Amino acid sequence: MELNQILEETNQIFKHVLNNPNICLTSTTTASDIDEWDSLNNIRLIADVEQHFNVKFKLREILKLKNVGELCEGVQKKIA
Template sequence: MDTDEIIQQVNDIFKDVLDNDDIKLTEGTTANDVDEWDSLNHIQLIVAIEKHFKVRFTTSEIYKWKNIGDMCNMIASKTQL
């Protein structure tokens, strides 16, 4: 699975969790770019992403993410194992 496919799937998860069909994520998207992406929704997003991709993230891995691209790269590395 390539990064574009992962971003599309993550985008669909964001739309569902945040109940906003207008969200369009890019590799450079951060929480500051999405109005509904607050600390509570962040947890819900992580849980939904872990469930969808059947992966688990450590707290230190999550803290390293600067943007959606970092998140998707981590998903890619975990799903290729």
């Protein structure tokens, strides 16, 4: 799957979980860029991304992610 497509689908997940239709993710977006993306919602986002793409992350993989781009790259590697 192309990285752009993963980013687009991840964007839809973020809009749904964070209940904010105006979210527009880029590969450099981080939690500090989106008000609703806090430590409580972070877990829900990861769970929904995993479920949507049918992949599983380890905790240490999640902790090392620096931005949305790295999350999408992680998904791409796992579904490849």
